[in-house]
Amino acid sequence: MPLKLDVKRKLLARSDRVKCVDLHPTEPWMLASLYNDGTVRIWHANTYRLESTLNYGLERVWTICSLQGSNNMALGYDEGSIIIKLGREEPAMSMDNSGKIIWAKHSEIQQANLKAMADTEIKDGERLPLQVKDMGSCEIYPQTISHNPNGRFVVVCGDGEYIIYTAMALRNKSFGSAQEFVWALDSSEYAVRENGSTVKIFKNFKERKAFKPEFGAEGIFGGFMLGVRSVSGLAFYDWESLELVRRIDIQPKHVYWSENGELVSIATEDSFYILKYDQDAVTKAHEAKEGVTEDGIEEAFDVLGEVQESVKTGLWVGDCFIYTNSVNRLNYYVGGEIVTIAHLDRTMYVLGYISKESRLFLGDKELNVVSYSLLLSVLEYQTAVMRRDFETADKVLPTIPKEQRTRVAHFLEKQGFKAQALAVSTDPEHRFELCLQLGDTKTAHQLAVEAQSEQKWKQLAELALAHGDFALAQECLHNAMDFAGLLLLATSASNADMISKLATSAEAVGKNNVAFLAKFLLGDAEKAFEVLLATKRYPEAAFFAKCYVPSQTSRAVKLWKEELAKVSEKSAQALADPEDYENLFPGLQESIKTEEFLKQQHLAGRKPATEFPNIVPHQDRNPVEEMKTAEMAGTFVYTVHAAGEACPAQPTMCPGKLPQGSTSAKEDEEDQSGQNEEYVDLDQLEQELEQDIENLALDENVDYKLQEDLLSDD
Structure with missing residues (x-):
């Protein structure tokens, strides 16, 4: 039996051949390709209205395919294929301040009440088990739904029309034609954009005024002021007088106003701006008739910040701007600081914030609702600080849990209130950093004692030195085992006893460079020489002995030759020992006698610092002549040492x-x-x-480089 079909509606187009047709499984879109002209026509499946005609110049269209659960459609041409996106990704959802959520599922309007979940344990990021209530069908296909500020009414906009319903029973209150609909901050006032040139203002559901913006109207935004987007940028108008307040050269996607109308966030494709509205400046400009230009009042807005992030959706809670971005992060901006609340696993849209529960609610395109904890006390504290209302901030602070105090402290630090941040923070690391910035050595010392961190002791030592607290600096350097710092401190203070103790301690732990320098600064050249020998730095020891301990030169050279012979015997033979080649070391005996002379002077004791002006500088002295003069005067008698103590004295050459x-x-x-x-x-x-x-045949491949461990500390 043949199937009989009734024709419900005939869709006409300028072609007699249709190649393929596809109906989207979930969205109200029907697509048809025309064989002759290579175009694709899109009709609304409910109203049968032609929405758009697409022509990509790729010859004939052979196939159209849709993807369930997505707005994407694939088009196959002779010359290639294209994927297009129809409609809006953002779901038609809205939530009022009491927690009632209304959304559209196709043409059906549904409601869910968060109050019904009062006894349910809610975890961050988990889907809420909402009880959904059907409220009826809508006469138009909803593209957007939004509550007015007090939550009594809800508007549905789509198909070039709008309908205002009561939020409780979904009773029709008003309707009309509109491409866009926005609410004012006053719940009884709203605006509609009928076309690309006309904007109408309504109050109490009656048209109050219609006007045509100078540069047209490509989009409108609600809130504290009426925003109109055009080819010239964004223009803000006063709701009451419709006077131009300010025109800004920017192309926004969204405009979000704070509840008090002082702050506004303007979101573009790749960034958003935080501006502060100056009502007093606008009032003075109107009264004085000064500062008003064709672009409005220049001082009406002050830019507080710019963030290079793409905002999906957002809202204000106090002075905190909460938003989701293009990389699926839930953040909030306050006082120039961005705080990440959560990393989302899919694209989510901000619905609202319920202060009683301190929770933020979001929805996705599948009409699932999730929530995240966001303490109201933290937001109130940060808002009070931004407004410089420290009395209120001090009252709110005790209500903030301890685990949130460090986050608040970081916010205070960024605002420049470091002393308050130190008092609030509970993180020892953060508190120590704040102490360093504030110069609080007492608190920093307590934290360093608790942490017993070498790095902290070094940082505190630098702070103590900067404040002239040398006792604290010495303690810190000692705890940090910073021998170089202790040596610097001891020499700066001319503390010989401290240098002596430091030399012993440094040698015990293997800090040989510090030990050598400390002994050398004390004038104890023999002990400094022994440090070089103990670390097998024989070349340095030989040259050091030649200058400061000539009686030990031969001993150092012998050890050097023994060590070098392990690498190259011929190289070792090239070294001249003073015992074997005394003629190559002229004046050696006088140097040995001078060494003994200076040693006796050293044993006589150190002179007080008050004698410094009377002391002859080293560069002006001639120790050999001093020794000879003393010897002739009979005040110095050279004593020959035992063989084991030093090189035996040699007769004068x-x-x-x-x-x-x-x-x-x-x-x-x-x-x-x-x-x-x-x-x-x-x-x-x-x-x-x-x-x-010269006749020594030294191998070219012999490694003449001394052992590296002789040149560095153990």
Whole structure:
């Protein structure tokens, strides 16, 4: 039996051939492709009105396909394929201040009441098990739903029309044609945009005034002032007089006003701006008839901040702007600081905030509702601080839980109230940083004692030095085991006893550089020399001994040669030992005697600091001449040391001759060959030694670099 179909509606287009048709499974869209002209027509499935005609110039359209649960549609052409998005991603949902949520599921209006969940345990981010109530169907297909500020009425807008219902029973209160609908801060006032040039203002459901903005009207925004978007930017108008308050060169997507009308957030494609409205400046400008230009009053707004984030939806709670961004984060902005509340797993839209429960509610396009805890006491405290109402802030502070105090302290710090932040914060790390910034050494010392952190002791030592508290600085450097810092402190204070103790302590823990320098600063060259030997820094020890402890030069050279022989025997032989080549070390005996002379002066004790002006600077002294003068005066007698204590004293050398009874290695060889001479020319000997060194065949691959551990601390 043939199937008989009734024609309900005939959709006409300028073509006699339709290639394919597709009806979206969930949205009221019907698409048809026309074979001849390569266009795609979109009709509204309920009103049968032609909504749009698409032509991408890719020749003929062969297929159209929709994706369930999404607004995406795929179009297949001869020359390629395209994916388009129809309608709005944001669901038609709205919540009033009491927790009643109204949404549209297709053309059906449904309601849920959060008060019914008073006894239910709510966890952050979990879907709420709401009891949904059907309120009836709407005569138009809802694209947006919004409550007025007091929650008594709700408006449904779509298909170029709007209908105002009572929120409780969904009774029709008013209707009309509109492309957009916005509420004023006054619950009885609203505006509609009929087309691209006309905006109408209504009060108590009666038209009060209609006007045509100078540059047209591509979009309107409600709130404390009426916002109109046009090709020239965003213009704010006074609701009562419709006078231009300020025109801003910006193309916004959303405009959000705070409850008191002092703050406004203007969101664009990739950023949002926080502005402060100056009512007094606007009033004075109107009264004085000054400062009013074709773009309005320049001083009407002050820019408080700019954030490079794309806002999806948002609302104000006090002076805190809560919003969701393009990367699915739930944040709030207050006083220049951005605080992340949660990371969302999908795109969510802010519905509202219930202060009694201190919870923020969000919905998704599947009409699921979730919530997150956001303490009202924290928001109230931050709002009071922003308004410089510290009396109110002090009253609110005790109601803030301890786990939230550190977050509040970071906010206070960013606002410049570091002392208050220190009093509020419960995080030891944060408190210590604040103490350093405030110069509070007492509190910082208590925190450092509790933490026993080397880094904290060093930071506190720097602070103590900056404040001239040397006793505290010494304690901190000692606890931090900062021997270099202690040495700096001790030398700056000329504290010889402290330097002596530091030398012993540093040597015990292997801080050899500090130990060497401390002993050297004390004038104890022999002990400083022993530190070099103990760390096997034989080259440094040899050169140090040559300058400061000449009696130990031969000992250091012997050790150096032994160590170097392990790497290269020939290189070790190139080193001249003063015992073997005394002629290469002229004045060595005088240096040894001078060493003994200076040592006796050192043992005589240190002079008081008051004698400093009378002391001859080192660069002006000649120790050898001083020794000779003292020796001639009989105040100094050179004593020959025992063999184990120092190098034995040698007889004074005659110029140009080696000492009697002492021969060099080369002369020993000559004695063995029967060529012994009583007199050796000094210049000739030096030339022979240089020639011997030049004739040494040193391997190029020999590693002459001394052991690295000799050049650094253990």
